[in-house]
Amino acid sequence: xxxxxxxxxxxxxxxxxxxxxxxxxxxxxxxxxxxxxxxxxxxxxxxxxxxxxxxxxxxxxxxxxxxxxxxxxxxxxxxxxxxxxxxxxxxxxxxxxxxxxxxxxxxxxxxxxxxxxxxxxxxxxxxxxxxxxxxxxxxxxxxxxxxxxxxxxxxxxxxxxxxxxxxxxxxxxxxxxxxxxxxxxxxxxxxxxxxxxxxxxxxxxxxxxxxxxxxxxxxxxxxxxxxxxxxxxxxxxxxxxxxxxxxxxxxxxxxxxxxxxxxxxxxxxxxxxxxxxxxxxxxxxxxxxxxxxxxxxxxxxxxxxxxxxxxxxxxxxxxxxxxxxxxxxxxxxxxxxxxxxxxxxxxxxxxxxxxxxxxxxx
Numbered sequence: 001x002x003x004x005x006x007x008x009x010x011x012x013x014x015x016x017x018x019x020x021x022x023x024x025x026x027x028x029x030x031x032x033x034x035x036x037x038x039x040x041x042x043x044x045x046x047x048x049x050x051x052x053x054x055x056x057x058x059x060x061x062x063x064x065x066x067x068x069x070x071x072x073x074x075x076x077x078x079x080x081x082x083x084x085x086x087x088x089x090x091x092x093x094x095x096x097x098x099x100x101x102x103x104x105x106x107x108x109x110x111x112x113x114x115x116x117x118x119x120x121x122x123x124x125x126x127x128x129x130x131x132x133x134x135x136x137x138x139x140x141x142x143x144x145x146x147x148x149x150x151x152x153x154x155x156x157x158x159x160x161x162x163x164x165x166x167x168x169x170x171x172x173x174x175x176x177x178x179x180x181x182x183x184x185x186x187x188x189x190x191x192x193x194x195x196x197x198x199x200x201x202x203x204x205x206x207x208x209x210x211x212x213x214x215x216x217x218x219x220x221x222x223x224x225x226x227x228x229x230x231x232x233x234x235x236x237x238x239x240x241x242x243x244x245x246x247x248x249x250x251x252x253x254x255x256x257x258x259x260x261x262x263x264x265x266x267x268x269x270x271x272x273x274x275x276x277x278x279x280x281x282x283x284x285x286x287x288x289x290x291x292x293x294x295x296x297x298x299x300x301x302x303x304x305x306x307x308x309x310x311x312x313x314x315x316x317x318x319x320x321x322x323x324x325x326x327x328x329x330x331x332x333x334x335x336x337x338x339x340x341x342x343x344x345x346x347x348x349x350x351x352x353x354x355x356x357x358x359x360x361x362x
Contacts, residue, residue: 056084062136062218062249063091063108068117070103070273077103078114078273085251085266087217090244092260093253095270096360101253102142104270105222108251109139121218135167138216140224145207149196153187153206154178156195160210173213181209186235200227208236212243219243221252237263261352269359277359279352283309283321287348288328290318293341301338302331319348 058064063085070078078100085091093101106112108119110126110133119126124133147156161173182188185205190198198206204227211219219240225233233256240250241263254260260267267279292298298318302311307323308331320331328345335342 056086058084061086062122063251064118064120065104065108066118066120068104068107068119069115070100070107070112071115076273078107081117081270081275083268083275083278085249087247087249088244089266090240090250090252090260090264092257092264092267093251093270094255094257094260094267094356099270100273101270102222105139105141105220105251105253109137109141109220110134111141131168135169136217137220138211138214138218139220139222140207140211141220141222144200144203144227145210147195147203147206150194152192152194153182153198153209154191156206157182157210157213161213164214170214177213177215181213184212184239185209201229201232204228205232205236208239212239217248219248219250221250223253223255225254225256233259257353257356258351267352267356269356271360279355281350281352284348284350286322286325286327287350288320288322288325288331289314289344289346289348290320290331290335290342291316291344292318292335293343298335298340301334301340305331305334307331 061084063083065081065083068078068081069076081104083091093104095101103112107114108121108126110119110130113127119133121133122136124136126133147153148159151159157178158175161178164170165172179188179191182191185208187202187205187209190202195203195206204224208221208224211221221240224240225236228236237259240252244250244263244265252260257267261281265280265282267281268275269277269279290298290302295313295316295318299311299313299320302308302318302320305327307327308320309323310321312319322328322331332342332345
């Protein structure tokens with residue numbers, strides 16, 4: 001897909017935006033927080049990642065990324081990225097520095113055109129029907145977000161609410177909602193102070209407050225916990241988990257793997273511009289490890305059971321993903337009745353950090 005021409009850019013004045021690092025047109029950047037605007041600017045693992053996408057319902061998904069690629073000249077930043085994020089899902093995007101996480105987020109929010117592929121938000125193509133797509137979106141890209149430093153936190157959110165209300169079909173944000181998000185992010189005591197007095201962590205919280213101000217169906221945050229203390233990190237995670245529980249879709253880039261593993265549903269591992277794995281954390285919750293005399297035969301027997309989602313061998317063990325932990329006794333009975341000797345059964349504990357390190361270092 002090509003870049004926007006100057007004529008196409010002028011068709012919508014909201015395209016005249018800047019990154020947080022260059023807030024020369026910060027009044028237009030506010031619109032990107034709730035409604036971002038476009039402007040120019042190892043094979044088996046990948047197959048496994050793509051297969052996990054295929055099991056999701058694209059028709060009812062809030063976010064669909066199809067065959068996305070981004071190149072700058074001869075340099076490939078993203079290659080064949082496919083993602084599906086459903087309502088009520090928290091999708092954590094992780095990977096080494098320089099893996100392409102921010103570029104992917106900029107493509108999803110419409111801030112950058114991809115070289116190939118498409119992105120759909122609530123069924124609307126971000127690049128051909130951007131206004132409709134972004135009407136459902138709240139985002140902070142390349143945090144911390146830019147704000148008017150000479151205005152207070154409340155005044156900044158009021159300005160943001162005014163501009164967000166200019167979008168077609170958008171509802172006016174009440175002042176009570178502004179007070180609500182300030183309290184939710186625990187910065188209400190700072191709300192009447194100028195943003196110039198805010199610490200990095202406080203500006204980070206204000207950015208999240210701006211992103212959720214319009215109660216969007218889709219929330220995308222680029223490293224929202226950067227610069228926060230442990231209590232602030234926990235607060236952000238609780239807010240994101242609560243939003244997902246209410247049916248919102250959340251994408252966040254993060255390096256806090258052990259914390260995010262407690263509430264995320266899917267973790268996408270990006271390395272070298274490729275989405276090398278998409279880990280379904282829900283499927284890991286009811287995984288059990290069977291130490292048996294014949295792991296291959298045990299896996300085949302367990303896979304035939306209706307309550308076993310997946311069974312495979314690892315070293316000298318058989319790993320089975322069950323519908324519920326109540327099915328362990330039934331699985332054990334099956335193996336014993338078929339003459340398989342079982343020495344030990346226990347939960348297959350999953351450490352996301354260790355798994356991530358193993359995938360990235362391959």
